[in-house]
Amino acid sequence: MARTPLTQPDFLPMTRAEMDALGWDSLDVLLVTGDAYVDHPSFGAPLLGRWLVAHGYKTGLVAQPRWEGDAADMAxxxxxxLFAGVTAGSLDSMLAHYTAFRKKRSDDAYTPGGxxxxxxxxxAIVYANLVRRAFPGLPVALGGIEASLRRVSHYDFWSNALRRSVLYDAKASLVLYGMAETGVLALAEGLDRLEDEGGLLADVLAGLPGAAFSLKPDELPQRFPQADVLTLPxxxxxxxxxxxxxxxxxxLERHVHQNKQLAVQPSGDRLTVLTPPGPGLSGKTLDALYALPYSRRPHPSYSLPIPAADMIRGSLNIHRGCAGGCSFCTLALHQGRAIRSxxxxxxxREAARLVDAPGFDGSVSDVGGPSANMWGARCRGDMAACQRPSCLTPTICKHFAVDQGAFVDLLEAVAEVPGVRNVRVASGWRMDLALADxxxxxxxxxxxxxxxxxxxxxHQSDRVLRLMRKPPFAVFERFLKVFERESGRAGKEQYVVPYLMSAFPGCTLEDMRRMAEWFAGKGWRPNQVQCFIPLPGTAAAAMYFAGTDLGGQPLFIADADAERLRQHAVLGGEREKRLAGQGKGQSDRGPGRHAPGASASPRRDGTSPRQGKADGGRGHPDARTGKPGPRHARKADSRGPGRKHGA
Structure with a gap:
């Protein structure tokens, strides 16, 4: 039975006094996040909190709780x-803490004062343990990018080890993976019924979309007697x-995209069970989510500015999902390849509200999403039967339909909203789609x-680009010509900012030199160069761990510090070149490795590839240097701080 919607507060309560001011004697749901509280739809915990309030559940928020000592902040x-929902925040906490060369970061854009x-x-693990300490026996649901990408066994770059599902380390009841509005509401409703009618938590979990939880093997046929089961190794x-x-x-990629089967993975004497992601929000329901009365500003308790809040103040998020399926990117695994606009x-309507928001200066800084120009895209085929890992590579699928003209019409309509002086697209552009019109x-x-x-x-190497599931380099060259031509017609001096990657599985030092030669030939010094990080759950991380491509053929892997630094310095700035010089003296880490069983004969530079050592627990990196952007305008959830979506 549906509950009566509650009046939306100015801010979700963060203290007992704020609860009292709302007339709430207790909470139904507690949300815990690693971000500061910015009441904006680009921040996951506030968005889910307002969604629950809109459906009648009193929801409070604990932001960046103290984790050393007692659990007083949680309590x-x-x-x-009903339950506590836990997220590490908009960024994976390890990406937030370490640069691409394992240096501890001093900044965090999601924290007051930065x-x-x-x-x-x-x-996610630390917060879940704090919740269990504060409230023994309370169901704990993990969510957000950190937990979602660790819902099954995964390679962990920071410990150089294979780790089990985060469920087991956190001792959580479940993970709500992906975009969790449907799942979190179904969980609240299920636990509500459980309180009234009795039953078991496992009965509720079995009926949730997009949930991962643990069962004993003999419980699976009892809970899912008719299930079509997809079994992971x-x-x-x-x-x-x-x-x-x-x-x-x-x-796992197929499980998410086809969205029809139960997936299970044996782990010790347990099964990690994943229900299908479900349809997600779309149409009027998605519109309703973004129509909730977000204040679009930080909670008033903060005295210092929050950099991420400034970054997204003038932005509009217009769709979810990414059809690209790039092998290094977590976005398709988290949000799915189906575009929901x-x-x-x-x-x-949101643009009109933005005009009235405090501090709006007339500029809409971004109208975009995971990729700027996928708004309105749809699949004309049967996604449940689709076997493609990407809708766009090696070529754009014949069933993938998107109207680039309609997207530009939308931009023009936003520009006509009274009070808007200019509109910009700051999200990454998907070049192959743009060139289609x-x-x-x-x-x-x-x-x-x-x-x-x-x-x-x-990258410039088509061989490496195929491993990345990216279009061939000729697409970039064609895009440059069209961009220069159209900028000239407008009488504007405008620039293309290319994002590039070093040390990807299969990429050699020679590949990097050839890419540098191409850019040098154009008189170009790119400064947005990322050193590859194998993010949990991605196909590229699996290649890195296995030492082979997705078809099982051996690959060179630049896993040693010295080799990674050398590759990055080819396109990197002076600081990276100095680091590369330092890296040459690191005798404890080899120049790279080949797959097990691959040739270990000397390479062109006379060195012999070997397995790099484990790093002893030192942290590894974010996936792109620079500052994080808003959730919808970067692959920060998926590729690290400062990385724009899906171009």
Missing amino acids: AMGRPR KAGARPNRA AHEAIAADPKRLIEATLT RSAASVL EAALGRMVRRFTGGQAKVAPE
């Missing part, structure tokens, strides 16, 4: 009636043969570029 508002240190390493099988991680990853009317691309270049267009060719 401040009392025991919630200083690091307000959240722990592996925050066991944790122990992957530990014994790293190539099995590729099998597990590709199976808001209506034009919904976007225009050069007339629409020309309109976007001439009016909505803001001087820079962010795109992600990633």
Whole structure:
């Protein structure tokens, strides 16, 4: 039975006094996040909190709780009636804490004052343990990017080890993976019924979309007697043969995209069970989520500015999902490849509210999403039967339909909202889609570029690009010509900002030199160069761990510090070149490795590849240097701070 919606507060309560002011004697749900509280739809915990309030559940928020010592911050508002939801925040906590070369970060854009240190390493695990200490027996649901990508066995770059599902380390009741509005509401409703009618928590979990939880093997047929089951390789099988991680990853990708089967993974004497992701929010329901009365500003308790809040103050998030399926990116695994778009009317209503928001200066800084120009895209085929790992590579699928002209029409409509002076697209542009309609691309270049267009060719080697599931380099070259032509027609001096990557599995020092030669030939010094990080759950991480491509062929892997630094310095700045010089003296880490069983004969530089040593627990990196952008405008959830989505 549906509950009566509650009146939305100015802010979700963070203290007992704020609860009292709302007339709430207790909470139904407690949400815990590693971010500061910014009441904006680009921040996951506030968005879910307002969604629950809209459905009648009194929801409070604990932001960046102290984790050393007692659990007083968790207990401040009392025991919630139903459950606690835990997220590490908008960024994986390990990505938030370490640079691409294992240096501890001093900044955190999601923290007041922008200083690091307000959240722990592996925050999802730490926070879950604090909740269990404060409220023994309370169901704990993990969510957000950190937990979602660790829902099954995964390679952990920071400890250089294969780890089990985060469920077991956190001792959580479940993980709500992906975009969790449907799952979190179903969990609240199920536990509500359980309180009234009795039953078992396992009965509730079995009926949730997008949930991961643990069962004994003999419980599976009892809970899912008619289920069509997709079985991933066991944790122990992957530990014994790293190539099995590729099998597990590709199976998990299919599970998310086809959205029809139950998936299970044996792990010790338990099964990790994953229900299908479910349909997610779309249409009027997605519009309703973004129509909730977000204040679009930090909670008034903060005295210092929160950099991420400033970054997204003037932005509009218009769709979810990414059809690209790039092998290094977590976005398709987290949000799915199906594009779910808001209506034009919904976007225009939010633009009008933005005009009235405190501090709005007339500039809409971004109208975009995981990739700027996928708004309105749809699949005309049967996604449940689709076997493709990407809708866009090696070529754009014939069933993938997107109207680039309609996207530019939307930009023009936003620009006509009274009080809006200019509109920019700061999210990354997907070049192959843009080139499919050069007339629409020309309109976007001439009016909505803001001087820079962010795109992600990633590499110059087509062999490496195929491993990345990226379009061939010729697409970037063609895009440059069209961009320069249209900028000239507009009489504007505008620039393309290319995002590039070093040390990707299969990439050699020679590949990097050839890429540097191409850019040098154009008189170009790119400064957005990322050193590859194998993010949990991705196909690229599986290749890195296995030492092979997705088909099982051996790859060179630049896993040693010295080799990674050398590759990065080819395109990096002076600081990186100095680091590379330092790296040459690191005798404890080899120049790279080949796959098990591959040739270990001397390479061109006379060295012999060997397995790099474990790093003794030192932290590894974020996936892109720079500052994090908003959730919808970067692959920060998926590729690390400062990385724009899906170009």
